[in-house]
Amino acid sequence: MGPKTYIVYILAxxxxGTLYTGFTGNPVARIWQHKNDWFExxxxxxGVKRLVWYEVHEDPEAGIVREKRIKEWQRAWKIRLIEEHNPDWRDLYAELTGEG
Known part of the structure; x- marks a missing residue:
């Protein structure tokens, strides 16, 4: 990933299971924070810690718009999005960090 990367992501x-949709400009640190219960x-x-889907954006405004749209989606649509790209629901954190 380049010097400033923005992602929209879904954790499960x-x-x-339970899903959470978010947006960040510091993907590796933010997902690490989720995984390690950094925030109440x-x-x-x-227990939502598994990164199951993410999408990279160069423009933060476009990423924020995409996050807000996904948050409005029905649960079934979010599951379909995850399964189209990650049918086994693998944790993609290592891929995100470049270690996977």
Whole structure:
């Protein structure tokens, strides 16, 4: 990833589990924070730590718009998006960091 990368992402607690959609300009650090319960809140409460989908954006405004649209989607649409790109619901964090 380049010097400044923005991503829209979906985390899951497990396959077909609880989902969380977010946006960040510091992907590696932000997902690490989710994985390590850095913040109190939804992802910590429900154990949502597995990065199952992400999309890279060069323009932060476009990424924010995409995140807001996905957040409005029905759950079935989010699951379809995940399964189109990651049918096994693998944790993509290592791929994101370049280690996978």
């Amino acid at each position: 607690s497990r396959r077909n 809140g939804f992802t910590k409460k429900y």
